[in-house]
Amino acid sequence: xxxxxxxxxxxxxxxxxxxxxxxxxxxxxxxxxxxxxxxxxxxxxxxxxxxxxxxxxxxxxxxxxxxxxxxxxxxxxxxxxxxxxxxxxxxxxxxxxxxxxxxxxxxxxxx
Amino acid sequence: xxxxxxxxxxxxxxxxxxxxxxxxxxxxxxxxxxxxxxxxxxxxxxxxxxxxxxxxxxxxxxxxxxxxxxxxxxxxxxxxxxxxxxxxxxxxxxxxxxxxxxxxxxxxxxxxxxxxxxx
Numbered sequence: 001x002x003x004x005x006x007x008x009x010x011x012x013x014x015x016x017x018x019x020x021x022x023x024x025x026x027x028x029x030x031x032x033x034x035x036x037x038x039x040x041x042x043x044x045x046x047x048x049x050x051x052x053x054x055x056x057x058x059x060x061x062x063x064x065x066x067x068x069x070x071x072x073x074x075x076x077x078x079x080x081x082x083x084x085x086x087x088x089x090x091x092x093x094x095x096x097x098x099x100x101x102x103x104x105x106x107x108x109x110x111x
Numbered sequence: 112x113x114x115x116x117x118x119x120x121x122x123x124x125x126x127x128x129x130x131x132x133x134x135x136x137x138x139x140x141x142x143x144x145x146x147x148x149x150x151x152x153x154x155x156x157x158x159x160x161x162x163x164x165x166x167x168x169x170x171x172x173x174x175x176x177x178x179x180x181x182x183x184x185x186x187x188x189x190x191x192x193x194x195x196x197x198x199x200x201x202x203x204x205x206x207x208x209x210x211x212x213x214x215x216x217x218x219x220x221x222x223x224x225x226x227x228x229x230x
Binding site (some may be wrong): 009018032034036041042044046047049051090094096097098099100102103104 | 114115141142143144146152153154155156159166167188204206208217218219221222223224
């Protein structure tokens with residue numbers, strides 16, 4: 001069965017520090033993977049996606065993710081955290097047309 | 112271009128009452144999805160429309176939930192009668208799979224959600 005696991009329900013970083021949010025997936029077919037972000041009182045916004053091709057994917061707001069088939073991972077990174085990055089982040093795997101989500105990681109950014 | 116719109120943003124009802132949630136997808140998007148996030152859990156798929164047809168309703172929890180998409184435009188999700196465990200945030204998303212720019216394909220655009228509280 002296809003699944004997504006996000007390690008760490010909460011991640012806390014200092015402003016300016018590296019952000020690393022972990023996502024591992026399980027899929028019997030080549031995956032389409034996504035990262036979404038939800039800011040307080042807003043809907044889900046697409047950060048980036050991987051379908052095929054280049055394994056390092058750049059998204060909005062300075063985020064990027066690398067697809068590693070051998071590790072079945074799609075971790076999200078940002079070199080320098082900003083206070084405005086505080087939000088909940090969701091990794092998702094496409095299964096047929098529907099999305100299978102991880103449980104989400106809430107990012108806290110300390111001043 | 113307007114995004115996915117959901118109404119209401121919040122709904123508080125008592126157990127046994129009926130609630131209807133509405134979703135207006137992005138204009139021209141044939142695919143419409145409903146998802147739900149129960150407190151502390153992951154976002155879970157409920158069902159998928161292509162135009163007015165239900166393609167996949169495998170995620171619908173039980174027969175108290177009824178989704179419709181008359182005319183292939185907006186969709187409603189009715190819960191009747193509501194139970195305590197139905198509380199959560201209901202998200203709607205839409206996508207365009209067959210036409211449009213490649214960069215927009217395979218992307219589901221989400222609304223802000225409806226927070227349902229059943230007391």
